[in-house]
Amino acid sequence: MNERQHTKEKHVWSGRDWLLLGINALIFVVMFVVFNDDLPAEVGTHFNGQGEQDGAMSKSFFWLFNGIVTVALPAVLSFLRAIDPRRQNYKFFNDYYYLTRWAVSLFLQVILLVVIFVNLDYNVPTLHLVLGGLGLLWIVIGNRMGQLRSNFFFGIKTPWALTDEHNWKLTHRLSARLWFIAGIVMFASAWIIPSDWILPVLIICVLISALVPFVYSYMLYTRRGKA
Known part of the structure; x- marks a missing residue:
């Protein structure tokens, strides 16, 4: 071999x-x-x-x-x-x-x-636990996202980042901050907001985590094209 x-x-x-x-x-x-x-x-x-x-x-x-x-x-x-x-x-x-x-x-x-606990009739704050768990997951992923190198399966894979190493690095540096902050917001919110607010907070945090890096990556691409 x-x-x-x-x-x-x-x-x-x-x-x-x-x-x-x-x-x-x-x-x-x-x-x-x-x-x-x-x-x-x-x-x-x-x-x-x-x-x-x-x-x-x-x-x-x-x-x-x-x-x-x-x-x-x-x-x-x-x-x-x-x-x-x-x-x-x-x-x-x-x-x-x-x-x-x-x-x-x-x-x-x-x-x-x-x-399982819900189906066994335990009084479980399902939405709060899901939001809190997602918050921790976002924190873990975002904390070191800036370390990612270009690949096709893991990270913010915009077409502009995949074709430009500089775009990839800057996009993931921003994404790391956004995911980490969104994770903190979700985790903290899980224990202090009413159940009716859980879904809106989750949607807003996920959309910001996904859309802002996408738009930022495109802006980097257009700026580089003009330069």
């Missing part, structure tokens, strides 16, 4: 990826063993803007679906590096990429646990 092949294989899957997969699977199995018998045949899985249940699925499909989302999805993210045309850039932010997959995994596991 030559050095190039060895590097590629190491890049696709590592011991840390096995650890992430194993712990996610263990958490999921523990929740299944502990709660499966107590859950109803139809499990509520969808909630409206007031936190009221308005959708359900069979218990078997509930476990299957969440097994795929909470266990398989983080594992799939590990393989995306292998098919990214710019996979050589991942070595510059591999620790951050790993941290983000952990953060996403834990968030999904917590949301699954919240849904």
